[in-house]
Amino acid sequence: MLFPTITFAIFFLVVLPTSWLLMHRRFRWQLFILAASYFFYGYYDWRFVFLLGGSTLVNQLVALRIHASQRDGVRRAWLTAGVLANLGGLAYFKYYDFFVSNATNLLARLGLGVSPTIVAVALPIGISFFTFQALSYVIDVYRGTFEPRTLLEFAVYLSFFPHVVSGPIVRAAEFLPQLRERHDPRKVDSSRAFFLIFMGLFKKVVIANFLGTNIVDVVFANPKQHGSLEVLVAVYAYAIQIYADFSGYTDMAIGLALLLGFRFPQNFDAPYTATSLQDFWRRWHMTLSRWLRDYLYIPLGGNRNGRWRTYRNIFLTFLLGGLWHGAQWTFVVWGGIHGGFLCYEHWRQTRREAAHHHPAPDTVRGRMYRRLITFNVVCLAWVFFRADSFSNAGDVLTRIFDPSHWNQAAPLVTGGVLLAIGAGLVEQYIPRDALARTMSWFSRLPPVAQGVTLGFVLLLTNSMGPRGVAPFIYFRF
Numbered sequence: 203m204l205f206p207t208i209t210f211a212i213f214f215l216v217v218l219p220t221s222w223l224l225m226h227r228r229f230r231w232q233l234f235i236l237a238a239s240y241f242f243y244g245y246y247d248w249r250f251v252f253l254l255g256g257s258t259l260v261n262q263l264v265a266l267r268i269h270a271s272q273r274d275g276v277r278r279a280w281l282t283a284g285v286l287a288n289l290g291g292l293a294y295f296k297y298y299d300f301f302v303s304n305a306t307n308l309l310a311r312l313g314l315g316v317s318p319t320i321v322a323v324a325l326p327i328g329i330s331f332f333t334f335q336a337l338s339y340v341i342d343v344y345r346g347t348f349e350p351r352t353l354l355e356f357a358v359y360l361s362f363f364p365h366v367v368s369g370p371i372v373r374a375a376e377f378l379p380q381l382r383e384r385h386d387p388r389k390v391d392s393s394r395a396f397f398l399i400f401m402g403l404f405k406k407v408v409i410a411n412f413l414g415t416n417i418v419d420v421v422f423a424n425p426k427q428h429g430s431l432e433v434l435v436a437v438y439a440y441a442i443q444i445y446a447d448f449s450g451y452t453d454m455a456i457g458l459a460l461l462l463g464f465r466f467p468q469n470f471d472a473p474y475t476a477t478s479l480q481d482f483w484r485r486w487h488m489t490l491s492r493w494l495r496d497y498l499y500i501p502l503g504g505n506r507n508g509r510w511r512t513y514r515n516i517f518l519t520f521l522l523g524g525l526w527h528g529a530q531w532t533f534v535v536w537g538g539i540h541g542g543f544l545c546y547e548h549w550r551q552t553r554r555e556a557a558h559h560h561p562a563p564d565t566v567r568g569r570m571y572r573r574l575i576t577f578n579v580v581c582l583a584w585v586f587f588r589a590d591s592f593s594n595a596g597d598v599l600t601r602i603f604d605p606s607h608w609n610q611a612a613p614l615v616t617g618g619v620l621l622a623i624g625a626g627l628v629e630q631y632i633p634r635d636a637l638a639r640t641m642s643w644f645s646r647l648p649p650v651a652q653g654v655t656l657g658f659v660l661l662l663t664n665s666m667g668p669r670g671v672a673p674f675i676y677f678r679f
Contacts, residue, residue, distance in 0.1 A: 203245040204673065205454045206403050213242065214458065221462055222387045232354050232381070235362070235462075242363035243328070250326040253291070254366075258357045260287050261336040265343040265350040277344060284340040292333045295326055300529035327677055328367040330526055332360055334493055339374040341497060351378050364459040368451050368676040370469040371489040377464070385463035393645030393652065395460035400659050402453030406674070407663050409622050410447035413439040417614045422588055425597040429610025433601040439619060440588050441581050442626030445473065447675045448487070472630035474580075477572040479543045482580060494523050509552060516548065517541040532586045532595060539583040 203210050217238045224231040244251040264284035271277045293301070339359070343350050350356070351374075359377050360366070421428050421436035428436075449470040456466045469489050476482035483491045499519045505512040517538070524537020589595035601607055644652065 203242055205451065205458075206407055209245075213238075218461060225385050225387075225463065228381075229354075232358050236354065236358050239358070239361040239363040239366060243361060243366055246327050247324070253295075253326055253329070254332065254361055255357075257288070257291065257332065257336055258353070258360050260284070261340055261360075262350065262353050262356050265340050265356075268340070268344050269350050281340065281344045285337065288333050288337050288340075292329060295324075295329055297525075297529045331369045331371060332366055334371050334490075335360060335374070338371075338493065338497065342373070342375055347375055348378070351381075355381050362459075362464075364455040364462070364464075365466065368448070368455070368674055369487075369489060370452055370455065370466055371493050372466055373493075376467060380464050387463070390463055391460060391645070394641055395457040396652070396656060397641050397644055398453045398457035398460070400656055400663075402450040402457065404659065404663050405446040405450030405453065405626075409626050410443045410450060410675075413443040413446075413619065413622050413626075416616070417619050418443055418588070420614060422590075422594065422598065425594070425601050428601065428614070429612050430601055430604060430607040431610070431612040432614050433598055435612070435615050435619065435623070437581050437585055437598065437602070439623055441474070441577075441584050442623050444584065444587075444675055445470075446626050451674045451676065474577055474627060474630050475573060476576050476580075477569055478547055478576055479540060479579065480547055482576060483540070483544075490523070494519055498522065509549075512548065513545040516544050520544065527587070530591075532589055532592060535592075535595075536583045536587040539579070539586070543579055 203213065217235075221231065221235060221238075224234050240251050240254070243254060261284060264280050264287070267280045268277050268284075271280065339350075339356065342348060351359075355378060356374075358381065359372075359374055362372075362377070365372050417432070417436050418440045421433055422440070425433050452469040456469075459466050467489055469487060471485040471488065473482055473486035476485055499515055502515040502518060503511055504515060518541075520537040520541030521534055522537070524533045524535070524540075527533045527536070585598050586592075586595050589598060644655065647655065
């Protein structure tokens with residue numbers, strides 16, 4: 203069930219008033235929202251509801267056993283069992299074919315011909331997201347961050363429909379306390395919620411779908427049929443497409459949760475204004491960045507054991523972060539590019555500190571130069587993220603840097619495509635206070651004026667976007 207569809211609109215029009223009618227009866231509300239969330243998740247494939255339910259039961263059992271045990275060895279054993287159970291399920295559903303096919307190819311090169319049975323395992327939507335959330339719950343209980351909650355509360359947290367499919371990755375410590383708060387529909391910032399929902403809708407339907415349909419999908423399907431300019435613009439278009447697609451989903455998820463009385467953490471903060479790769483990862487998919495830092499990078503040792511181990515930990519974190527996105531080596535390379543440049547930035551900073559060099563003056567020209575370099579490094583990595591194979595990525599890069607194809611016609615580079623790319627970039631340079639003032643202005647409008655404004659935006663979105671709504675890019679992760 204996609205957010206920007208009539209089906210979801212009908213679903214939410216039923217869920218929203220019923221949720222608020224039951225909110226003062228906590229137990230009934232939890233049962234209702236759990237049923238609604240399972241219906242939402244099962245709408246894609248009802249069989250995977252059992253996977254979500256099984257994950258809930260296993261992780262709650264592990265959390266309770268960790269909390270109940272007084273012996274460190276027993277607690278560590280239960281934590282290990284919980285981590286292995288979560289990663290084992292993720293590995294089977296997401297990486298089984300990947301591991302088997304790669305192992306078969308390796309053995310064949312060694313002269314050991316084997317023919318294992320390949321089982322086509324369907325990928326459950328959102329498994330990466332709810333697995334990471336379950337892991338954060340178990341690990342935080344082990345660390346003593348908070349005590350485990352009831353099975354029903356944990357089930358609501360793990361399956362809550364605004365975030366179950368594509369995040370943001372909301373930690374248990376951020377969500378579970380809100381279940382015990384008193385929620386008042388009169389105090390919901392509905393103006394901000396609707397503003398976010400419609401802004402996300404515009405990003406997804408108009409910018410992301412338009413760029414995907416009109417240039418990105420066509421060029422990446424066969425780069426050799428296109429000139430260098432078209433391929434280069436398609437790479438930049440994909441950078442804007444994936445930002446508009448994923449941040450659009452996040453805006454809608456945050457807005458929908460807000461209408462239901464819940465606050466989600468911010469997930470994007472103008473990532474293409476970043477002046478370094480470190481800055482980019484403070485702004486892009488922020489909930490994943492923090493998760494990788496707190497549950498992978500720091501447990502690996504972080505920056506505590508010397509420079510070279512710090513580089514190792516950074517690089518390994520991003521290799522695994524790349525693999526988290528999908529069972530293809532292209533995702534690993536994407537993570538490796540980011541990890542490698544992050545290591546370079548750390549190395550460069552360490553050298554400057556060792557030489558007692560003062561930081562360069564922060565000028566407008568210097569910031570724009572660093573932003574340009576960072577954006578192009580990110581776009582280079584996006585080529586591997588979007589490409590179906592190394593061959594496909596190689597064709598894209600070869601076409602861009604082959605001077606013999608720069609004179610080819612570029613019919614796909616239209617004014618509409620350039621306008622969509624420009625809009626996606628300019629949106630990120632809008633000052634925060636300007637956006638806050640716009641939200642404040644909208645919230646002060648009379649309800650009728652707000653309705654007319656939202657209706658106009660909806661009409662504009664529907665008329666400007668292509669027919670149909672493509673699935674969100676992060677649904678397959």
